[in-house]
Amino acid sequence: MKNKIFAIDDERDIQEIIKVNLEKEGYEVNTFSSADLAEKHMKKGNIPDLIILDIMMQGTDGYEFCKRLKSVKEYASIPVMFLSAKTEEFDKVLGFELGGDDYMTKPFGVRELKARVKAHLRRTETLHAKETQVLRYKGVELYPEQYALSIDGSSVDLTKTEFFILRIFLENPGKIFSRDNIIDSVRGQDAYVVDRTIDVHIMNLRKKLGPYKNIIRTFSGVGYGFKE
Amino acid sequence: MKNKIFAIDDERDIQEIIKVNLEKEGYEVNTFSSADLAEKHMKKGNIPDLIILDIMMQGTDGYEFCKRLKSVKEYASIPVMFLSAKTEEFDKVLGFELGGDDYMTKPFGVRELKARVKAHLRRTETLHAKETQVLRYKGVELYPEQYALSIDGSSVDLTKTEFFILRIFLENPGKIFSRDNIIDSVRGQDAYVVDRTIDVHIMNLRKKLGPYKNIIRTFSGVGYGFKE
DNA sequence: GCAATTGTGAAGATTTTGTTAAAATTTCCA
DNA sequence: TGGAAATTTTAACAAAATCTTCACAATTGC
Numbered sequence: 001m002k003n004k005i006f007a008i009d010d011e012r013d014i015q016e017i018i019k020v021n022l023e024k025e026g027y028e029v030n031t032f033s034s035a036d037l038a039e040k041h042m043k044k045g046n047i048p049d050l051i052i053l054d055i056m057m058q059g060t061d062g063y064e065f066c067k068r069l070k071s072v073k074e075y076a077s078i079p080v081m082f083l084s085a086k087t088e089e090f091d092k093v094l095g096f097e098l099g100g101d102d103y104m105t106k107p108f109g110v111r112e113l114k115a116r117v118k119a120h121l122r123r124t125e126t127l128h129a130k131e132t133q134v135l136r137y138k139g140v141e142l143y144p145e146q147y148a149l150s151i152d153g154s155s156v157d158l159t160k161t162e163f164f165i166l167r168i169f170l171e172n173p174g175k176i177f178s179r180d181n182i183i184d185s186v187r188g189q190d191a192y193v194v195d196r197t198i199d200v201h202i203m204n205l206r207k208k209l210g211p212y213k214n215i216i217r218t219f220s221g222v223g224y225g226f227k228e
Numbered sequence: 229m230k231n232k233i234f235a236i237d238d239e240r241d242i243q244e245i246i247k248v249n250l251e252k253e254g255y256e257v258n259t260f261s262s263a264d265l266a267e268k269h270m271k272k273g274n275i276p277d278l279i280i281l282d283i284m285m286q287g288t289d290g291y292e293f294c295k296r297l298k299s300v301k302e303y304a305s306i307p308v309m310f311l312s313a314k315t316e317e318f319d320k321v322l323g324f325e326l327g328g329d330d331y332m333t334k335p336f337g338v339r340e341l342k343a344r345v346k347a348h349l350r351r352t353e354t355l356h357a358k359e360t361q362v363l364r365y366k367g368v369e370l371y372p373e374q375y376a377l378s379i380d381g382s383s384v385d386l387t388k389t390e391f392f393i394l395r396i397f398l399e400n401p402g403k404i405f406s407r408d409n410i411i412d413s414v415r416g417q418d419a420y421v422v423d424r425t426i427d428v429h430i431m432n433l434r435k436k437l438g439p440y441k442n443i444i445r446t447f448s449g450v451g452y453g454f455k456e
Numbered sequence: 457g458c459a460a461t462t463g464t465g466a467a468g469a470t471t472t473t474g475t476t477a478a479a480a481t482t483t484c485c486a
Numbered sequence: 487t488g489g490a491a492a493t494t495t496t497a498a499c500a501a502a503a504t505c506t507t508c509a510c511a512a513t514t515g516c
Contacts, residue, residue: 079351089337089339089340090339092337092340092343093339093340093342093343095343096340096343096344096346096347097343099350100347101347101351102330102347103340109317109320111317111318111321112317112320112321112324112331114321115320115321115323115324115325116324118324119324119328119329119330122327123307123329123351123352143402145402145403145404146402146403146404146453146455147404147447147450148402148455155455159448159449159503159504159505160447160448160449160450160504161504161505193505193506193507194506194507194508195461195462196462196463196464196506196507196508197505197506197507199462199463199464200463200464200465200505200506200507201505202462202463203462203463203464218461218462218463218514220460220461220462220513220514220515221460221461221462221514221515271482271483272483387492387493387494388493389493389494421494421495421496422495422496422497423472423473424473424474424475424495424496424497424498425494425495425496427472427473427474427475428474428475428476428494428495428496429494429495430473430474431473431474431475446472446473446474446503448471448472448473448502448503448504449471449472449473449503449504
């Protein structure tokens with residue numbers, strides 16, 4: 001999923017440079033000419049993954065906005081990169097003191113900006129919990145990451161081959177696979193086995209599927225498939 | 229608890245400036261004149277919370293060191309701040325590409341350095357808190373900060389390799405790791421060992437797990453994993 | 457009904473893993 | 487720094503798990 005970035009700066013040119021370049025990197029970029037506008041947008045439930053923030057602006061200035069942001073638990077973990085014409089060390093230190101995560105000075109290099117943005121997002125993405133994928137049909141659940149099958153909640157062990165066969169079925173409901181198709185996707189293109197071998201795997205799979213054994217259907221003369 | 233910082237730079241003066249100023253802030257600072265020395269220290273179990281890294285050095289240079297660090301799961305989350313006389317945008321971008329988290333150019337302002345260090349530690353501390361937590365499953369308790377394992381209350385010594393393997397299992401319950409996955413997270417990306425080597429580590433681990441040896445399950449043709 | 461196709465149990469072949477001991481490497485300590 | 491101890495890695499073989507085949511029974515489709 002695309003990472004969302006807010007660029008808050010009262011100069012249209014800067015907004016454009018940031019937007020164009022970061023979108024080229026595959027980010028979704030929203031630009032705002034003031035912190036107040038950005039804040040309004042966030043209150044509507046539009047939460048960015050990173051904020052690029054000018055300091056001197058009409059209305060709420062960057063420092064103030066950052067400080068406010070970091071005091072709200074929901075927003076505190078969003079990285080804030082200051083981007084300002086203020087080059088004094090004092091200004092930078094203040095930015096960090098108020099909770100900022102980075103500080104770049106104008107004029108800035110686009111490539112450095114992109115690199116820094118990427119670095120911050122890299123660091124935060126581990127925080128975002130990864131959800132495990134599941135292939136499900138009724139009480140049958142297959143967890144690709146875990147090579148595991150659960151039938152009505154209780155787990156069943158599969159062999160590697162059984163796992164791959166069941167997976168191509170669940171990934172392609174309705175599709176019928178010939179025995180060649182099946183063995184190809186499980187063992188690679190140039191593996192040859194006797195047809196009866198696949199039948200045996202199917203049989204073993206059906207045994208393990210218990211009450212759901214009929215989700216694997218036989219199409220005489222054609223092959224096997226999963227059909228609801 | 230004090231945050232530990234490694235400052236790696238071949239100039240004694242720089243080392244001193246960093247050490248003195250950051251210690252004033254309450255950090256524990258270790259200085260090294262080469263990345264190789266720092267790495268040796270880390271292998272002994274001395275893990276910093278942040279690394280300040282020069283680029284041009286004798287032996288392994290900063291870029292190379294950073295890249296290697298980020299490829300080892302154990303070290304990947306440690307923030308790396310480059311501190312270099314190389315001011316070209318290209319150099320900065322490269323630093324970030326290799327997994328760096330920040331880049332300051334020499335000469336640098338001490339106050340800005342302190343502010344940036346603080347910002348990085350602020351960001352990682354929540355993550356870090358989780359990392360030093362005890363990993364527990366039934367009577368098995370793993371203490372990440374001391375390579376120690378306790379089984380039903382009595383402590384068992386683990387070797388470093390055993391510790392890391394057990395840890396990735398306990399951190400990812402249900403997930404299955406191939407032998408390559410395992411050795412990669414323990415030794416870094418481009419380490420090659422024979423498959424049977426991992427089996428031996430697993431066997432030794434199981435012996436030490438005593439009554440809980442079966443929490444490490446074998447998935448034939450796939451790898452190993454921890455499953456409740 | 458009959459030929460073709462599929463289901464099934466068990467035996468055999470193959471692959472994968474477990475285990476031991478010894479070699480190579482690293483770490484530790486005097 | 488040298489050498490002992492600890493650790494990691496490897497090789498060789500045993501054991502286990504998995505896959506494949508075969509023979510024949512059961513089923514399907516015309």
